[in-house]
Amino acid sequence: EIVLTQSPGTLSLSPGERATLSCRASQTVSSSYLAWYQQKPGQAPRLLIYGASSRATGIPDRFSGSGSGTDFTLTISRLEPEDFAVYYCQRCGSSPPYTFGQGTKLEIK
Amino acid sequence: EVQLVESGGGLVQPRGSLRLSCAASGFTFSTYEMNWVRQAPGKGLEWVSYISSSGSTIYYADSVKGRFTISRDNAKSSLYLQMNSLRAEDTAVYYCVTGYFDYWGQGTLVTVSS
Numbered sequence: 001e002i003v004l005t006q007s008p009g010t011l012s013l014s015p016g017e018r019a020t021l022s023c024r025a026s027q028t029v030s031s032s033y034l035a036w037y038q039q040k041p042g043q044a045p046r047l048l049i050y051g052a053s054s055r056a057t058g059i060p061d062r063f064s065g066s067g068s069g070t071d072f073t074l075t076i077s078r079l080e081p082e083d084f085a086v087y088y089c090q091r092c093g094s095s096p097p098y099t100f101g102q103g104t105k106l107e108i109k
Numbered sequence: 110e111v112q113l114v115e116s117g118g119g120l121v122q123p124r125g126s127l128r129l130s131c132a133a134s135g136f137t138f139s140t141y142e143m144n145w146v147r148q149a150p151g152k153g154l155e156w157v158s159y160i161s162s163s164g165s166t167i168y169y170a171d172s173v174k175g176r177f178t179i180s181r182d183n184a185k186s187s188l189y190l191q192m193n194s195l196r197a198e199d200t201a202v203y204y205c206v207t208g209y210f211d212y213w214g215q216g217t218l219v220t221v222s223s
Contacts, residue, residue, distance in 0.1 A: 035210060037154075044204055044213040045154065056211060088154055092210060096168040098144070098156040 002027050002091050006101035012109040019076040021104045023089035028069050033093030036065055036074045039103075040085045048087075049074065076106075084108050111135040111212045113205045118217030125195050125221070131188040131205030131214060139183035142208025145190050147201035148216075157203070158190065173199075195221045 003026040013019055023034070036049040047056040049065035052072055062077040076083055089101040117129040129145075145157040158179040159168040167179055178191040188205055202216040 037210075039154075044215055046213070047209075047211045050209065050211075090154075090156075090210065096156065096159060097170055098159070098210075100154040100156065103153045 001097055002029060002099055004089055004091060004099055004101035006087075006089060006104045008104060009102075010105045010107060012107050013079055014109045015079050015081055017079050019074075019079055019083070019106055021074040021076075021087055021106070023067075023072040023074070023101050025070045025072070025091065029072075029091050030093060031068050033091055034065075034067070034072050035090045035092055037088045037090065038083075038085050039088065045088065050092075079106075081108075111207075113207070113212060113214035115203060115205050115214045115217035118203065118219045120220045120222065121195055122223050123196060123221055126191070126193045127195065127219060129190040129192065129203055129205075129217060129219070133186045133188065133205075136207075136212075138181075138186035143179075143181065143188045144206040144208065144210065145179060145188075146204045146206050146210075146213075147199075147219075148204070149198075149201040152201075155201075159208075160188070162208075192219070195219075197221050 005024045007022045031052040034052040037045040039045040048059050053065045064075045066073050086103045086105050088103050092098045112134045114132045121127050144159050147155050147157050160179045176194045180189045200221050202218050204216045205214040
């Protein structure tokens with residue numbers, strides 16, 4: 001089973017700053033099958049990025065995904081107040097399990 | 110507008126059973142693969158189960174295999190999760206999610222406690 005490890009666990013930044021979140025896989029993950037989600041308190045997760053770098057419908061272009069193999073990155077170019085939340089990466093695709101990383105909490109500094 | 114509405118959660122005793130339902134609308138349910146994902150209180154996300162659009166292919170996480178059964182009724186645009194032999198560690202919010210994880214319901218809370 002592929003394990004996804006996200007870092008850092010918590011990231012403290014100010015609005016307007018750039019956020020870089022990491023997701024490392026224990027084995028190679030096809031770029032087609034790496035997704036990122038945002039979750040705010042009391043809400044369901046929201047798909048941000050699929051296929052490692054494609055933005056989901058309605059996602060602002062300040063969110064971008066990159067990476068390949070075992071190392072993937074979610075970048076938020078300039079933080080808005082509504083971006084402070086928990087972010088998860090996930091390996092999805094053709095064969096389960098569709099594991100999630102443990103999450104990175106992005107908090108206001 | 111895509112809507113996924115879960116129901117059936119509640120308090121159940123250990124070793125008890127519960128059946129979750131998910132009513133889908135706003136899309137052609139019969140053509141979509143579907144998943145259940147859960148989240149224990151204060152914890153991260155855990156994929157639970159997958160079912161293909163026809164119901165012919167089903168997968169489970171090891172943590173629920175042999176205890177949970179996923180099913181669907183395309184005529185009713187509904188997804189189900191039959192949960193048996195429940196344990197305290199099954200306590201979580203259960204989300205109904207489309208196959209590409211692009212649409213999520215708001216979840217239903219299952220609490221397993223005596």
